[in-house]
Amino acid sequence: MARLVPVSWTGAEGGDKPAMAEDEKKVTGRQVTLRGAAASGGAGAELLAVLGSITESGTISSSGVRQLAQWLEANEGSELPAVAFLQKALEGTTGNDFTELYKALERVLPAEPRKLARSRRVAAAQLLKSENREAMAVVRRLAAEERERNRRLHSANFMVAGTGYEGRSRIIERELRPGQAVYLVRDPDNIYDSNAVQVCLANGHQIGFVPREETEQMAPILDRGCRQVASCIKILTGGSRPIPVIEADLYRSEADVPGTVETPKPVVARSRGCATLTLAVLVGLAAVGVLRWVLL
Numbered sequence: 001m002a003r004l005v006p007v008s009w010t011g012a013e014g015g016d017k018p019a020m021a022e023d024e025k026k027v028t029g030r031q032v033t034l035r036g037a038a039a040s041g042g043a044g045a046e047l048l049a050v051l052g053s054i055t056e057s058g059t060i061s062s063s064g065v066r067q068l069a070q071w072l073e074a075n076e077g078s079e080l081p082a083v084a085f086l087q088k089a090l091e092g093t094t095g096n097d098f099t100e101l102y103k104a105l106e107r108v109l110p111a112e113p114r115k116l117a118r119s120r121r122v123a124a125a126q127l128l129k130s131e132n133r134e135a136m137a138v139v140r141r142l143a144a145e146e147r148e149r150n151r152r153l154h155s156a157n158f159m160v161a162g163t164g165y166e167g168r169s170r171i172i173e174r175e176l177r178p179g180q181a182v183y184l185v186r187d188p189d190n191i192y193d194s195n196a197v198q199v200c201l202a203n204g205h206q207i208g209f210v211p212r213e214e215t216e217q218m219a220p221i222l223d224r225g226c227r228q229v230a231s232c233i234k235i236l237t238g239g240s241r242p243i244p245v246i247e248a249d250l251y252r253s254e255a256d257v258p259g260t261v262e263t264p265k266p267v268v269a270r271s272r273g274c275a276t277l278t279l280a281v282l283v284g285l286a287a288v289g290v291l292r293w294v295l296l
Contacts, residue, residue, distance in 0.1 A: 032085040032108050039110055043078045047071065048113070051105050055117045058124030060098040060105075065090070068105075082108045150257050153221050154250040159236065159243050160199050160208035169241040171205050176244060182230050184210060184248060186222045186266035195219035198267060199230075199246060207244060218250065225253045227260035 038044040050071050054064030072087050089104035102121055106114050163169055176182075183200045187209075190196035195215040200206050210218060222228075230248035251257050 031081045033114075034080075034082060034108055034110055038080060043075050043080055043083075047075070047080065047082060047108070048110075051109055051117075052113060055102065055105055055109075055120065058117075058120030058122075060102050062096070065093070065098060065101070149252060150255045152249050152251060153226065154218055156210070156214050156218065156248045157233075157245070158211050158214050158248075159245050161211045162208040163243055164241045166206075168207050171201070172207050172235065172242045172244060175201055175203070175205060176207060176232055176235065178232055178234050180232050182207070182232055182244075182246060183261070183264055184218070184222065184228055184230055184250075185264045186219060188223075188266055197222065199244075200264070210246075221250050222263055223266075226263050227251045227253060227255050227257065228263050229257070229260045 187196040197210040236243040
């Protein structure tokens with residue numbers, strides 16, 4: 001029978017068998033797993049306790065990563081294959097996603113603790129998915145509520161009516177320019193139209209009314225309270241008087257659309273009502289004066 005002769009390793013200078021480079025080592029799952037005596041005492045038992053602690057929740061926190069790093073640094077010279085394996089896994093960890101590191105820890109754990117750690121990881125992942133779905137549902141609900149809150153209730157583009165009365169043409173010529181903001185103010189006591197809506201400038205000067213065909217829809221919204229944005233987009237000057245063209249949008253009172261303002265309070269007693277009352281008082285006083293003169 002042929003005799004087996006041990007093969008001797010000789011390097012370039014006749015030395016012993018060269019050591020395998022660290023990055024060429026293939027550490028198998030069987031080698032790194034803590035088993036038997038390795039798991040029952042010394043550094044192996046300590047490592048098992050550390051791994052059990054940081055995998056308890058099914059995820060690894062930043063503090064758990066620090067705890068592992070501190071233990072590995074303190075046991076850097078240990079002959080346990082798991083130490084080098086975990087050091088390499090830790091070095092390959094970037095960012096805040098420690099899923100792969102958690103899986104590496106599972107490889108080190110004995111069979112039963114490994115099953116428990118894996119089940120915890122799977123449960124934590126499912127919980128995270130569920131929480132993400134709930135969070136996305138909340139985001140979608142809030143977005144829908146915001147869209148509804150900021151939904152435009154009414155939009156109008158109209159030529160201002162009644163510009164030829166009460167000196168409004170002069171106010172328009174003197175004070176209004178295209179692009180300027182105007183304000184829609186309810187006039188519920190108007191004797192001609194209970195849905196009347198005045199068009200006013202920021203200084204309170206009235207330049208006319210919203211046409212009646214628009215106010216039927218606009219007035220109830222203004223009465224409920226709303227936010228508005230309105231402006232003069234152009235002024236027609238081809239006729240006997242200037243006629244502003246207004247673009248207006250009405251929104252809910254709780255809307256937070258940029259550029260909108262709270263609708264001004266409705267006009268109360270009109271000036272002609274006060275004038276009528278004053279005239280009646282004066283006539284009454286004059287009649288009393290005539291009667292006293294007759295009696296005397």
